[in-house]
Amino acid sequence: MTDLTSLTLSEARDGLARKSFTSLELTEAHLKAMEAARALNAFVLETPDRARDMAKAADGNIAKGAGGPLAGIPLGIKDLFATKDVRTTACSKILGNFVPTYESTITSQLWRDGAVLLGKLNNDEFAMGSSNETSCFGPVVNPWRREGSNTSLVPGGSSGGSASAVAALLCMGATATDTGGSIRQPAAFTATVGMKPTYGRCSRWGIVAFASSLDQAGPIGRTVRDASILMRSMAGHDPKDTTSVARPVPDYEAAIGKSVKGMKIGIPKEYRLDGMPAEIEKLWSEGAAWLKAAGAELVEVSLPHTKYALPAYYIVAPAEASSNLARYDGVRYGLRVPGRAIADLYENTRAEGFGAEVRRRVMIGTYVLSAGYYDAYYLRAQKVRTLIKKDFEDCFARGVNAILTPATPSAAFGVGEKGGADPVEMYLNDIFTVTVNMAGLPGIAVPAGKDSQSLPLGLQLIGRPFDEETLFSLGEVIEQAAGRFTPMKWW
Amino acid sequence: MSVDADTVRRIAHLARIGVKDSEVSHLQGELNAMLKFVEQLEEVNVDGVEPMTSVTPMAMKKRADVVNDGDIADDIVKNAPETQDHFFLVPKVVE
Numbered sequence: 001m002t003d004l005t006s007l008t009l010s011e012a013r014d015g016l017a018r019k020s021f022t023s024l025e026l027t028e029a030h031l032k033a034m035e036a037a038r039a040l041n042a043f044v045l046e047t048p049d050r051a052r053d054m055a056k057a058a059d060g061n062i063a064k065g066a067g068g069p070l071a072g073i074p075l076g077i078k079d080l081f082a083t084k085d086v087r088t089t090a091c092s093k094i095l096g097n098f099v100p101t102y103e104s105t106i107t108s109q110l111w112r113d114g115a116v117l118l119g120k121l122n123n124d125e126f127a128m129g130s131s132n133e134t135s136c137f138g139p140v141v142n143p144w145r146r147e148g149s150n151t152s153l154v155p156g157g158s159s160g161g162s163a164s165a166v167a168a169l170l171c172m173g174a175t176a177t178d179t180g181g182s183i184r185q186p187a188a189f190t191a192t193v194g195m196k197p198t199y200g201r202c203s204r205w206g207i208v209a210f211a212s213s214l215d216q217a218g219p220i221g222r223t224v225r226d227a228s229i230l231m232r233s234m235a236g237h238d239p240k241d242t243t244s245v246a247r248p249v250p251d252y253e254a255a256i257g258k259s260v261k262g263m264k265i266g267i268p269k270e271y272r273l274d275g276m277p278a279e280i281e282k283l284w285s286e287g288a289a290w291l292k293a294a295g296a297e298l299v300e301v302s303l304p305h306t307k308y309a310l311p312a313y314y315i316v317a318p319a320e321a322s323s324n325l326a327r328y329d330g331v332r333y334g335l336r337v338p339g340r341a342i343a344d345l346y347e348n349t350r351a352e353g354f355g356a357e358v359r360r361r362v363m364i365g366t367y368v369l370s371a372g373y374y375d376a377y378y379l380r381a382q383k384v385r386t387l388i389k390k391d392f393e394d395c396f397a398r399g400v401n402a403i404l405t406p407a408t409p410s411a412a413f414g415v416g417e418k419g420g421a422d423p424v425e426m427y428l429n430d431i432f433t434v435t436v437n438m439a440g441l442p443g444i445a446v447p448a449g450k451d452s453q454s455l456p457l458g459l460q461l462i463g464r465p466f467d468e469e470t471l472f473s474l475g476e477v478i479e480q481a482a483g484r485f486t487p488m489k490w491w
Numbered sequence: 492m493s494v495d496a497d498t499v500r501r502i503a504h505l506a507r508i509g510v511k512d513s514e515v516s517h518l519q520g521e522l523n524a525m526l527k528f529v530e531q532l533e534e535v536n537v538d539g540v541e542p543m544t545s546v547t548p549m550a551m552k553k554r555a556d557v558v559n560d561g562d563i564a565d566d567i568v569k570n571a572p573e574t575q576d577h578f579f580l581v582p583k584v585v586e
Contacts, residue, residue, distance in 0.1 A: 101566035200547045213546055242552050243545075311529040322506060329507075331579050336572035342582050343507065351509035359508055363518070364525050366506040367494070376492070377529070382542035384535050389543065423521055424528045440546030465547065 004029040005169040009073055009226035010253075012172055016062055016072045023062065023072025026172075027055035027116050030074045034118060034170045037143075039491045042155075042165040044079050044137045045087055045120040054116040061114060070233055071114030076171035078162050079120040080127055081107050081217075082206040086117070090208040091135035092125045094328045094353025096335045104206025105238045106175060106217055113233045118171050122161030125355045126325065127182055127210045130429040132160025133415065134357040142190060142412050143168040143487040147454040153412040156186030156429070162220045163190040167487060173221045173230045177207060179214045180313055181408075181433030184445035187220055188407035188458030191447040191485035193227045193475065194220045196433075198466045199440035200245035203238030211320035212243075214313075214437040223484065224446060224475040228252035231468065247466060255469035256476045261295030263470070266400040270306035271432060273409065279451045280406045287404055287448050287459040290481035291474060301400060303391040308384050309435040310427060315368050315381035316438075321358075322365030328353060360423060389439040396464050402474055405432050407445040407458035436462050444471040448482045456485050492530075493523045 004026050007015065015021055031048050051074060058072035082088050082100035089095040103111075111117075124134040131154035132140040140160040142153040144167070155164040159176035163186035166174050176183040178196035187194025195218045202217045209215065219230035232253065237246040267288060272281075288298050330336035330349030337352045339345035354362065368377035395403065409431055419426030436443040441462055448459040459478060463471045494502070499519045503510040510518065564577045573580040 098570050101563070101569055198547070200549070239552075239554065243547070243549070245547065245549065305535070308532055308535055311532050314525060315529055315532075326507075330572065331581055333570035334572070339582065342584050344509075345582055346507040347504075347509035350507055354508065360518070360521050360525070362506050362508065363499075363502050364522055367498075367502045367522070370502070370505060373492075379542055380532055380535075380537060381529075382544070383537035383540040384532055385543040385546075386540050387535065387537070389546065422524050424524055427528070438546075 005033045008222050009172040009229055010223070012073060013229070016067070023055040023058040023116060024052065026072060027051050027074045027118070030118055030171055037168050037170050037491050040141045040143060040164050040168055041138055042122055042140050042161040042168065042170060043076065043119040044089070044091060044122045044161065047086060047117055047119045050086070051116050051118050058114050058116060068113035069229065070110060072116060073114070073172050074116040074118045075110060076118050076121045076162060076165045076174040077107055078123050078159055078175050078177060080123055080177055080208045081175055082208070083107055083117065083120065086120065088120065088208070089136070090126050091123050091137055092353065092355070092358065093136045094335045094349070095333070098333055102206060105203035105240060106207070106234050109233050109236065110175070115233070121165055121174055124158035124160065125358050126208065126321070127158040127177055127179055128321070128357050128361055129157040130181070130185060130426050131418065132157040134355055136355060139415050140164045141415070143491065144190060144412060144455055145490065152415045154189070154415055156189035156412065158182040159186050159220060163187055163192050163194070166190070166192045166220050166222055168491070173219055173226055175217060175234070176220045177215060177217045178437065179210050179317060180437050181430035183218050183220060184433045184443055184458070184460055185408050185429055187445040188447070189412040189456070191456035191487070192220050192222060193224050193447070194218065194445045195227045195231055195468065195471070196436065196443045197231065197235065197468055198442045200243050201442070201466065201468070202234050203236070203241040203244045205238055205240040209324040211317040212324060213320060214317060216437070224472055224479045225253060225256045227444070228256055228472045250469055252469060252472055255472040258473040259295065260291065260473050260477055263296045263401040263474070264399050265291050265296045265298050266301035266395055266403040267298055268301050268303045268306065268403055268405060270303050271405045277410060280409065280457065283449045283457050283459065284404070284406050287478055290478055291404065294477045299400065301395045301403065303395065303435070305384065305387045305391050306435055309388050309438050310431055312381040312384040312388070313434045313438060314364070314427060315377050316385060318361040318365030319369050319378050320365070322362045322369065325358070325362055385438050388435055392439045392441060401464070402470055403462040405460045405462065407432060407460040411451045411453070411455035411457055432460060441465060442468045442471055444475045446475040446478045447485050448478055450485065492526055494519060494526065
């Protein structure tokens with residue numbers, strides 16, 4: 001038998017249905033890979049016993065012909081998703097040994113459809129970061145290395161554990177979340193496929209909140225098809241999330257292989273940054289050429305407020321975070337550092353429990369919402385957000401079906417290389433992805449090539465609201481043209 | 492706009508995050524770097540622009556005003572650091 005971990009999710013699904021192997025065999029293969037890859041620090045909690053139980057149950061259901069769409073498929077879950085009776089920390093010391101008594105809506109849908117939990121995946125603390133270096137469990141290591149070098153590279157963030165685990169073939173797919181690029185940037189850094197759905201497409205219930213008007217969960221998969229399969233199980237209306245949208249969930253996989261002939265693809269001139277590396281420029285033109293060869297029509301478009309998206313984000317997201325993270329007070333759950341009076345208890349707990357990046361963002365958020373500064377910062381940023389969204393609306397109103405951009409301004413960088421002195425240096429990683437969150441749109445990152453050091457690079461496609469299907473169709477065209485990229489195993 | 496050391500202490504207090512004196516100047520530098528970065532928003536003309544309150548146009552969903560949950564006091568206090576008889580314990584608040 002070939003190594004079961006090298007299959008794609010769709011191949012494994014078909015193999016399980018044909019009874020070529022069992023879910024228990026598939027799960028054992030991934031558990032073994034997970035144990036052998038601890039150097040990557042992708043998992044913060046391994047749940048092998050639960051995985052075997054779930055795999056056996058799935059095998060029983062498959063034998064009865066009652067397996068769901070993900071029956072027997074071993075997955076990793078970002079540690080931001082509450083999993084009943086399984087420790088959930090958001091990779092923050094302040095949640096300590098929090099063990100939820102409930103299950104997030106998205107993970108409950110994955111289990112409903114037969115998936116198997118391998119363990120919880122590392123992420124930046126409270127999903128705040130672009131390199132997975134802010135986790136209280138330490139940084140995740142990218143399975144990719146520069147050619148001829150042993151330097152540890154970051155997998156991107158905040159869903160760094162998800163991306164690293166999928167790229168290293170430790171799990172068949174993973175859940176992730178994206179507030180400013182946290183699915184798409186790590187996908188681009190690891191040659192995996194990351195889909196950030198339209199705001200409201202997937203329930204946020206039971207996911208540790210960062211910035212509620214921007215947060216959206218989605219899948220990271222080995223291929224575009226794999227991401228589309230996961231997406232169908234993750235999406236759907238949830239009465240428990242007031243911003244979840246009541247729309248039927250399409251069969252996203254049916255979009256794979258659909259013709260993109262006649263589609264209008266926008267190339268936004270504002271994404272052509274000064275000093276953009278030639279490799280990124282080349283990748284972008286190649287992507288455009290592939291879509292053109294598949295029958296799409298390329299048009300230059302303008303999104304004039306692009307450069308203001310990142311600064312506006314760094315007001316809106318911290319403001320919402322400062323409000324969301326007010327709940328960590330040392331009283332109801334998680335870490336508690338005693339104090340003489342209750343205010344001391346709060347201050348001591350939060351000083352000890354929050355890492356440097358989280359503290360910084362909570363403080364800036366507190367400041368921009370404070371009396372006298374609200375209008376100058378927060379209200380202005382909310383108005384700029386309206387303008388960013390209008391840029392996209394104008395573009396789509398002219399018949400554009402999707403927009404093609406680079407996913408990141410560079411390939412993966414070294415652990416400890418960025419953001420030491422100036423936090424803004426790290427923030428610039430999200431320059432191409434953050435606009436999508438500000439406008440609530442769907443975006444997909446697809447591996448498209450390698451840089452001169454043999455590190456993967458990705459392209460991003462941005463779609464109309466609730467038109468994830470078009471992104472899957474276009475993403476498949478890029479994947480077919482570019483091929484798949486797998487890291488050389490060194491761990 | 493930039494913040495001085497006293498403002499950093501005031502923000503930390505508003506955010507209920509204890510900050511040591513030795514940390515203030517470093518934090519001040521970080522916060523000012525972020526404030527400098529967002530300064531460019533001042534060049535945008537936002538006259539007559541509505542602030543975004545909802546990214547997808549939707550009416551707020553309402554549910555029936557009925558009890559649909561409850562009797563889970565054990566669950567609620569399960570992860571609390573200090574409890575007694577389904578109450579959260581805190582330091583004395585009223586003298």
